[in-house]
Amino acid sequence: MMLIEYQSQRVSLWYFRIALVLFILQVILGLWLSINYAFTLPQDLVNVFPFSTARALHTNLLVAWMLLGFMGGTYYILPPECARDLYSEKLAYLQLAIFVGTAVTAVVGFLFGWTQGKPLLEIPLPLDWLIVVAALIFIANVAMTIIKAEVRTALQWMLLGGVTFLALMYLFGMPFYQNLNTDYYYWWWVIHLWVEGAWEVVTASIVAYIIMRVTGVDRKVVEKWLYVETGLFLFTGIVGTGHHYYWIGAPDYWLWWGGIFSALEPLPIVLMVVDTWMHVRERKNPIVNPLTWYYIIGLAIYHLVGAGLWGFMHTLPPINYYTHGSQITVSHGHLAFFGAYALLNLTIFYFAMPRLKGINKYQDRLGKWGFWITTIGMFVLGLVFGIAGILQTYLERFLDIGYSTAHLTMMFWFRVAFGVGLVFLAGVIITVYHLFTIKPSAIPAPEPVVAPASDI
Amino acid sequence: MTGKTARLIFWVGTLTSAAIFLWQTYDFHMQTPKFTHTDKLNEQVVAGKKVWHKYNCNDCHTILGFGGYYAPDMTKAFYRLGENNIASIVQHPDVMYKNSFRKMPQLGVSETETRQLVSFLRWVGEIENRKWPPQDEKFVEAYKLRESQPQKLDKVHLVLQACGGCHTFENQGRNVGGDLTTIANRITYDRQTLINYMINPQSVRPGVTMPPQDVSPQTAGIIADFLLSLKSNKEVSK
Numbered sequence: 048m049m050l051i052e053y054q055s056q057r058v059s060l061w062y063f064r065i066a067l068v069l070f071i072l073q074v075i076l077g078l079w080l081s082i083n084y085a086f087t088l089p090q091d092l093v094n095v096f097p098f099s100t101a102r103a104l105h106t107n108l109l110v111a112w113m114l115l116g117f118m119g120g121t122y123y124i125l126p127p128e129c130a131r132d133l134y135s136e137k138l139a140y141l142q143l144a145i146f147v148g149t150a151v152t153a154v155v156g157f158l159f160g161w162t163q164g165k166p167l168l169e170i171p172l173p174l175d176w177l178i179v180v181a182a183l184i185f186i187a188n189v190a191m192t193i194i195k196a197e198v199r200t201a202l203q204w205m206l207l208g209g210v211t212f213l214a215l216m217y218l219f220g221m222p223f224y225q226n227l228n229t230d231y232y233y234w235w236w237v238i239h240l241w242v243e244g245a246w247e248v249v250t251a252s253i254v255a256y257i258i259m260r261v262t263g264v265d266r267k268v269v270e271k272w273l274y275v276e277t278g279l280f281l282f283t284g285i286v287g288t289g290h291h292y293y294w295i296g297a298p299d300y301w302l303w304w305g306g307i308f309s310a311l312e313p314l315p316i317v318l319m320v321v322d323t324w325m326h327v328r329e330r331k332n333p334i335v336n337p338l339t340w341y342y343i344i345g346l347a348i349y350h351l352v353g354a355g356l357w358g359f360m361h362t363l364p365p366i367n368y369y370t371h372g373s374q375i376t377v378s379h380g381h382l383a384f385f386g387a388y389a390l391l392n393l394t395i396f397y398f399a400m401p402r403l404k405g406i407n408k409y410q411d412r413l414g415k416w417g418f419w420i421t422t423i424g425m426f427v428l429g430l431v432f433g434i435a436g437i438l439q440t441y442l443e444r445f446l447d448i449g450y451s452t453a454h455l456t457m458m459f460w461f462r463v464a465f466g467v468g469l470v471f472l473a474g475v476i477i478t479v480y481h482l483f484t485i486k487p488s489a490i491p492a493p494e495p496v497v498a499p500a501s502d503i
Numbered sequence: 504m505t506g507k508t509a510r511l512i513f514w515v516g517t518l519t520s521a522a523i524f525l526w527q528t529y530d531f532h533m534q535t536p537k538f539t540h541t542d543k544l545n546e547q548v549v550a551g552k553k554v555w556h557k558y559n560c561n562d563c564h565t566i567l568g569f570g571g572y573y574a575p576d577m578t579k580a581f582y583r584l585g586e587n588n589i590a591s592i593v594q595h596p597d598v599m600y601k602n603s604f605r606k607m608p609q610l611g612v613s614e615t616e617t618r619q620l621v622s623f624l625r626w627v628g629e630i631e632n633r634k635w636p637p638q639d640e641k642f643v644e645a646y647k648l649r650e651s652q653p654q655k656l657d658k659v660h661l662v663l664q665a666c667g668g669c670h671t672f673e674n675q676g677r678n679v680g681g682d683l684t685t686i687a688n689r690i691t692y693d694r695q696t697l698i699n700y701m702i703n704p705q706s707v708r709p710g711v712t713m714p715p716q717d718v719s720p721q722t723a724g725i726i727a728d729f730l731l732s733l734k735s736n737k738e739v740s741k
Contacts, residue, residue: 083573087604090597097608098573099562164556166570223556225549227627228539231567232531267506274509282516285524294578294635295567296538297531304527308520368637372568372576444637450575455604 050402053126055133058140060403062119063396065147067479069112070389074475076105078468084454084461096158103157103169109384110167111150116392117213117249118142118185121206123399124256125189128203129196134188142184149177165230167238168220175221182214201270202252205277209248216240228296235291242387243284243312250391251276251319254343257398258323261339262330263497272322279315287312290362294371302364309362313355320347333493338411339397341418346390349422353382353429369444374457375436382429390422393478401485408492413481420474428467435460538631551623554616563607566627568635574607579639581621581628582646588668588677589624590617591714598712599669599679658729665718665726680713687733697727 051057082088083098122139126132133139153170156162162169170178189210193203220237224230255273259266289305323343334340357379361370370376401409435457442453535541555561561570566577580589592599594617596607612620634640649664659672662683667676672683692700692707700707701716701723718726 088606090606090609093606094608097563099559099571099608102562102571102573103559160559162556162559164559164561166561169559169562223553225552226535226539226541226544227552227567228535228630228632229532231569232528234569271504271506271509274506274513275504278509278513278516281513282520285517285520286527288524289527291569292531294632296535296630296632298527298534298538300527304523368633368635372565372572372636374572377572447638447641450638451603451605458604 050405050407053132055136055139056123056126056399057403058133058136058143059119059123059399061140061143062115062122063400064483065143066112066115066119066392067396067482069108069115069150071472071475071479073105073108073112074468074472076101076108078465078472080105081461081465081468085458085465086462100157100160102166103162104154106167107150107153107157107169111146113246113388113392115143115146116395117210117246117253118146120253120392120395120399121185121189121210121249123395123403124253125192125203125206128198128200128206128256129192130198131192131196134191134195138184138188142181142188145177145181145184149174149181165220165234168234172221175217178217179214182217186211186214200266201273202256205248205252205273209245209252212248213241213245216245231295232292232297235288239288239291240285242383243287244281246388247280247284247315248277250387251280253391253395254319254323254346257339257343257394258326261332261335261343261398262326263332263495264326264329269326272318276315276318276322279318283308283311283314287362290367293364293367306362306364310359312362313351313359316347316351316355320351323347331497332495335408335492335495336397336401336411338409338414338418339394341415342390342394342397345418345422346386346394349382349386349390351386353379353384353386357382357429369440370436373436373439373443374432375440378429378432378436381425381432385421385425396482400482404485406485406487408488408490409485410488411481413477414485417474417478417481421471421478424467424471424474428464428471431460431464431467435464540626540629543626543629545622547619547622548626549623551619551621551626554612554620555623557616558610558612567630567632574605576636576639577624577627578630578632578636579628579643581625582642583639584668585664586621586625587665587714587717589621591668593617593620595712595714601679658725661722662726662729665716665722669713683730684733687730690730690734694724694727694731697730698723701726 079101080098083101122133149170153174156171156174157169161171163171163175186207189207193207196203216237219233222233224233251273255269258264259269285308286304287309289301290309292301292305324347327340327344361367361375361379397414401407438456438460439453442448442456443450555566560566560577563571563574564577565572565575568576568578584592592607593610593612594614595609597609600607628643634643645660645664649660663672663676666672666680666683669680670676670683670686671678671681690697696707698720701718702720703715704711704713705715716723
């Protein structure tokens with residue numbers, strides 16, 4: 048059995064490798080941020096490398112590695128989906144070079160205070176344009192591959208739609224807005240419509256592809272679910288942006304529309320969990336690598352808990368009035384990003400990287416350690432941030448105690464967070480090491496019963 | 504469910520939501536002048552917003568609840584801290600947070616930039632955002648009360664408004680510059696020297712870290728009387 052059908056799928060390997068290195072860097076900077084909270088640093092150090100710079104690095108590395116994962120993943124699944132090689136391998140490498148070059152320049156720039164000063168969208172305007180160029184090359188490459196393909200599938204269009212939507216929204220974060228409320232209005236067009244819109248579409252497509260390939264479940268069934276899921280993701284997610292508009296000086300109806308639509312947001316995720324579970328049960332092929340399954344099921348459940356339930360809990364306006372902008376948001380942010388997108392990327396990596404090395408069944412002992420340490424570690428971290436957040440909300444917003452006093456009580460919890468973060472880092476290092484040095488298993492893999500669906 | 508139904512769910516769901524959202528966006532722009540008083544959004548305020556971005560304030564501080572969670576929310580900071588305190592903190596964070604467990608970097612913000620930043624924060628404070636954040640509402644109310652009834656100003660209130668950003672008094676205020684009761688018992692200044700000291704500290708005590716206070720001589724007079732009264736009370740009680 049051929050593991051990869053098209054040579055051009057190999058371009059994704061470098062996307063994955065760089066993404067994994069950036070992931071480790073992101074976690075290290077996260078640990079540094081927790082030290083800032085947990086201890087009092089000397090003024091001289093704060094002047095040179097302030098919290099704001101470290102946070103800009105932590106969040107931008109997150110966006111960078113996840114986007115690299117999505118782009119690499121798209122390049123990996125596109126050729127078999129289209130039954131042809133990528134339109135251009137050279138363009139794919141050029142785009143990677145521009146993207147990584149821009150990211151490195153941005154990181155160095157942050158250290159010297161070169162910033163646009165907008166959280167998560169800190170990179171300065173000239174670099175923004177380079178990112179736009181890279182995104183255009185990416186979309187052109189994907190679109191040309193699809194247009195030139197002999198076969199037409201729903202998944203192709205869903206992927207192209209998702210990545211175009213993603214790139215389009217980025218443009219709204221680039222201008223300078225004079226009015227702060229308008230600034231934040233469009234800031235969320237990038238951030239919210241990414242994570243609760245475009246990224247969900249890409250996720251749903253990639254998960255659908257992997258499930259189809261591994262289980263051998265009929266394409267028609269998988270694509271039907273894909274339509275319903277993405278339809279619901281976008282239906283709830285677009286107006287759901289409103290849950291960020293409660294306190295920015297916007298009309299009253301956002302409370303209702305934002306509240307109701309974001310309360311519905313867990314629905315498509317529940318559907319995704321059910322869908323994944325059904326396909327696993329109805330699979331026609333034997334399980335070759337259980338670890339890939341750990342990641343797919345883990346992704347579905349963690350996505351539901353971290354993004355769905357945790358998000359649901361504090362987007363209702365009467366609750367959000369107290370929890371908005373507190374450590375509870377931090378707890379939700381960590382669980383949601385890890386549950387929905389870090390695990391998705393790791394699922395792609397575990398699906399694609401062994402195949403790119405020609406390994407059908409791999410040794411997964413280390414990988415399982417990595418899986419359990421990171422998933423449990425992040426869950427505990429989410430709880431610790433949650434406790435800090437409940438303390439902060441109660442002291443600051445209910446008892447009306449000053450900000451600093453409320454934060455003093457959190458120092459202990461951030462020391463705990465630092466400890467848990469170290470464990471999490473160990474898990475990440477184990478996972479990345481395992482992915483980089485993956486080896487074939489001595490036990491031969493069982494033969495698949497049916498051909499992977501995309502060959503049809 | 505057929506494939507056709509599934510596609511219908513996708514298109515109806517996505518397009519309805521997008522249509523509602525775009526209409527709301529249009530309406531948001533129509534109503535923004537009312538909620539944010541765009542008539543007061545002048546060049547000084549816009550320059551202040553640029554300063555806010557330039558020093559990446561938003562990656563430690565939240566504003567309107569968004570940004571870094573490392574430092575306090577700045578939405579109503581103008582009411583909470585007042586102009587002078589904001590200026591002192593921005594320009595001398597190392598002095599203001601000398602005893603604090605949490606540090607703010609010395610960013611080298613210029614005098615002009617500080618004034619622009621204050622204008623920006625003043626304008627932001629006026630955004631009508633349903634009284635958020637809840638813990639700052641008392642500062643907003645107190646500020647508005649002081650503004651509407653200057654004749655009813657209580658002396659303690661006035662002193663805390665002017666000096667409470669650095670000094671404590673009866674366990675209120677921020678303890679950077681010391682307790683006013685202790686200071687009152689230590690100083691040897693007469694009324695006029697105290698007034699001069701408040702308006703230009705360097706002219707009375709060169710090298711002192713206290714920044715000049717933007718108070719009128721009348722207000723400084725009331726504060727001076729108040730401080731001196733603290734002193735005499737103590738002496739009588741001895």
